[in-house]
Amino acid sequence: MADLELEHQHGKARVRVARLWRGKRPGEADYLAEWNVSISLISRVLAAFTDGDNSNIVATDTMKNTVYAIAKECTDPLSLEDFGVRLGRHFLTTYPEIVTGAKVMLFEKPWERATVDGQPHNHGFKLGSEKHTVEVVVNSEGDAKVTSGVSELSLLKTTQSGFEGFLRDKYTLLPETRERMLASAIRAVWRCICYGGLCSYSSKPADYQKTYREVKDILVSTFFGPPREGIYSPSVQKTLYEMAQAVLSRFPEIESVYLNMPNIHFLPVNMPTPERLTCVFICFLVQFGDDVFIPTDEPHGSIEARLSRKPILISNL
């Protein structure tokens, strides 16, 4: 109908693929990556929706097969980012008249090389915890905008955290404290500086894997502070800001960093006071002193922010 507009995309979600690169010579280590890939194409397939004309559809089954085929074509180990760019560009170059954009979302299962007797194992891997995540958007010129991230980075510190001075009203029960546990399952996403419109693939960081490891290290060390004394956190908000700031000051090529930090509460167990006759008995048995907690993530505090560099004004140059 003339007065209606349809926005559409189609793709395949959660294609799982594991790529093994065997050691080239006997005795050399194998490399392994397990990826979960979701593809979404923007293409000229309006008629498929409006008229049942499938002639321009890239079948989502083909997209799934393409993931395996491109993985096979990658003869050497490569980063999740580089794989995503290669995959996204494939659809634009294969169907230049039909596909006008591709979005590829990927995450890597954290297989880590196992250590046996202090030695890295040639073909043994064990599952780690946090996940490397990537989003790639490729436009019709083949420019790729790459966003990298980490999810489920679970951190906990047993002290050096408090929360005081917040607003109080008739519903506020939370006591102020300078001594609490602080735990979070952090999701971070960072994006490199783009010159012009979309980030061109040529302005990518030299080594995506290295940047990933170093950003993660900075997030962790800023959350905890120095090994012996740590660093005091007056709120999740302040710690989040310091983590984001540390990433931007260490990596000039990173333009913005987004952090999502759920506040996973560890509620100190406190038995009712002895004045309440019904619980006199149990209070004689157990005295808690900030040492037994109820961990709870439902509900949890939800704190998120993005820290970006201000654009440089040409007039200031």
Ligand SMILES: O=c1[nH]c(=O)c2[nH]c(=O)[nH]c2[nH]1
């Ligand atoms: O670090 C915190 N930030 C908050 O905004 C908040 N709110 C709350 O109840 N506890 C906390 N802790």
